[in-house]
Amino acid sequence: xxxxxxxxxxxxxxxxxLQKQEEAFLPVLHDITEAFGGFDVGSVFxxxxxxxxxxxxxRRAHKIHQEADAILQAIVDEHIARAGGAQQDHDVVEAAxxxxxxxxxxxxxxxxxxxxxxxxxxxxIMDMILGGGEITATTVSWAMSExxxxxxxxxxxxxxxxxxxxxxxxxxxxxxxELNYLKSILRETLRLHPPAPLLVPLECQERVxxxxxxxPKKTRVYxxxxxxxxxxxxxxxxxxxxxxxFLDRPEASDYKGTCFEYIPFGAGRRMxxxxxxxxxxxxxxxxxxxxxxxxxxxxxxxxxxxxMSERFGITVTRKNDLHLIPIRCHPKTV
Numbered sequence: 183x184x185x186x187x188x189x190x191x192x193x194x195x196x197x198x199x200l201q202k203q204e205e206a207f208l209p210v211l212h213d214i215t216e217a218f219g220g221f222d223v224g225s226v227f228x229x230x231x232x233x234x235x236x237x238x239x240x241r242r243a244h245k246i247h248q249e250a251d252a253i254l255q256a257i258v259d260e261h262i263a264r265a266g267g268a269q270q271d272h273d274v275v276e277a278a279x280x281x282x283x284x285x286x287x288x289x290x291x292x293x294x295x296x297x298x299x300x301x302x303x304x305x306x307i308m309d310m311i312l313g314g315g316e317i318t319a320t321t322v323s324w325a326m327s328e329x330x331x332x333x334x335x336x337x338x339x340x341x342x343x344x345x346x347x348x349x350x351x352x353x354x355x356x357x358x359x360e361l362n363y364l365k366s367i368l369r370e371t372l373r374l375h376p377p378a379p380l381l382v383p384l385e386c387q388e389r390v391x392x393x394x395x396x397x398p399k400k401t402r403v404y405x406x407x408x409x410x411x412x413x414x415x416x417x418x419x420x421x422x423x424x425x426x427x428f429l430d431r432p433e434a435s436d437y438k439g440t441c442f443e444y445i446p447f448g449a450g451r452r453m454x455x456x457x458x459x460x461x462x463x464x465x466x467x468x469x470x471x472x473x474x475x476x477x478x479x480x481x482x483x484x485x486x487x488x489x490m491s492e493r494f495g496i497t498v499t500r501k502n503d504l505h506l507i508p509i510r511c512h513p514k515t516v
Contacts, residue, residue, distance in 0.1 A: 184319040184322055184323050184467070185208060185211070185315065185316065185319040186208060187319065187467060188314070188315035188316065188318045188319035188322075188463070188467075189207065189208065189211070189311060189315040189319075191314075191315070191318075191463050191466075191467075192310055192311055192314045192315040192463075195280075195281075195314075195459075196280060196281040196282065196307070196310050196314075197257060197261075197280055197281070197282055197307075206253055207250075207253050207311070210246065210249045210250050210253065211311065211312070211315075211316060213246045213249075214246055214250065214312070214496070250308065251304065254304040254307050254308060255300070255304065257282065257307060258282065258286070258300055258303055258304060258307075261280075261282045261283055261286060262286065265283060265286065281306075281310070282303070282307065285298075285303045285306060286303065289303065310456075312496070314456055314459055314460050314463065316377075316496075316497060317377045317378070317460055317497060318460050318463045318464050318467065319467075320375075320377045320497050320498075320499050321368065321371060321372060321375075321377055321460075321464050322464055322467045322468050322471075323499065323500055323504055324371050324374075324375035324500070325367055325368060325371040325464075325468055326468075326471065326477070326504060326506070327488065327490060327500065327504055328367075328370075328371060328374070328375075328423045329367070329477075330477065330479055330485060330488055330504075330506065331423070331485045331486065331488050331490070332423055332485070333485055335367070335423070335425060336472075336477070338363060339363055339364055339367055339472055340472050340476070342360075342361060342362075342363045342364060343361065343364060343469050343472045343473045344472075344473060346360045346361060347469075347473055353466065353469045353470050353473050355462070355466070358465055358469075361465065361469065362429065363425060363429075364465065364468060364469060364472070365428075365435075365465065366425035366426065366427075366428040366429055366435075367425045367468070368461065368464055368465065368468065369425070369428045369434075369435065369444075370423060370424060370425045370427065370428060371423075372411075372437075372446040373411040373412070373417070373444060373446065374411065374412070374421075374423060375498065376407045376408055376411060376446045376498070377446075377497040377498060377499075378407075378496070378497055378498075379406060379407060379408035379498055380404045380405065380406060380407070380408075381404070381405040381407060381445075381448045381452075382448070382452060383402050383403065383404050384402070384403045384405070384452065385400055385401070385402055385403070386398070386399055386400060386401045386403060387399070405445070405448070407445055407446055407448075408498075410442075410443060410444075410445065411443075411444060411446065413443070416443040417443070437457045437461065438453075439453050474510065474511070475508040475509060475510055475511060476508075476509040476511050477506045477507065477508060477509070478506065478507050478509065479506065479507070480505055480506070480507050489501075489502055
């Protein structure tokens with residue numbers, strides 16, 4: 183459900199309306215994260231074409247690429263057709279522009295100084311869906327998992343959200359400034375469960391020595407943000423879910439990469455460009471879940487027995503879906 187909501191939000195924000203391709207893209211997105219995020223024999227020996235053929239990795243990757251490309255091309259074609267059919271009403275076109283419309287304006291533009299074709303436009307759309315939809319849904323899924331394991335934290339979060347929005351009857355961004363505890367829950371979730379535990383690899387531009395280790399020039403370096411976020415030298419009881427720790431650490435309360443003990447989105451020029459976009463949607467999703475519903479575990483499962491197994495891919499998600507029982511509570515109509 184959360185993945186579907188995440189893609190719906192991205193679709194409305196980036197594509198201007200709900201796309202009929204959304205439902206078709208969900209299983210493809212699952213295949214992408216599973217196929218390209220894990221390690222197999224072909225990953226260990228990337229120079230061996232024989233092994234890649236033997237395990238069928240190339241064949242599967244080609245099939246997934248074709249399926250995803252067909253959906254993305256349909257989105258681009260729909261926007262091209264819509265723009266072509268509305269050329270006579272310039273004002274309406276301007277008012278209805280979305281991200282894809284803007285990108286199409288720069289297609290084949292020689293002033294850019296670099297090629298910008300449908301291929302690049304589809305790549306941007308894919309980045310939006312993967313970076314915004316999937317990572318946001320994954321973060322909220324882990325946050326709800328931790329809240330169900332810690333009922334006292336869930337109760338405290340419920341009280342804060344309902345105190346802020348009780349007079350409005352709905353969740354809006356205007357009240358986010360008062361949701362300090364909910365924001366701390368998301369920060370703590372990203373510390374324990376960063377969606378991308380390994381940041382985008384970097385290449386050393388010169389020989390350096392880090393913590394006594396000699397790193398030669400042109401070495402590919404992976405930053406393990408999961409290990410950094412659970413380092414006992416910087417975090418008390420690092421395995422415990424404790425949102426309060428961020429209320430007491432203002433230096434680690436943003437995602438700008440200025441506190442190197444906490445860099446779930448990286449730091450510097452290569453940090454994630456969609457932080458504000460993704461975290462805003464994460465707050466909207468989590469606040470709505472807590473405001474409109476009470477939640478309980480099914481089948482008499484006790485909080486401490488909730489399965490927290492992980493599935494590794496491009497992002498680290500729950501191995502098994504989180505199943506909860508919603509109890510509509512406030513307001514009576516949603």
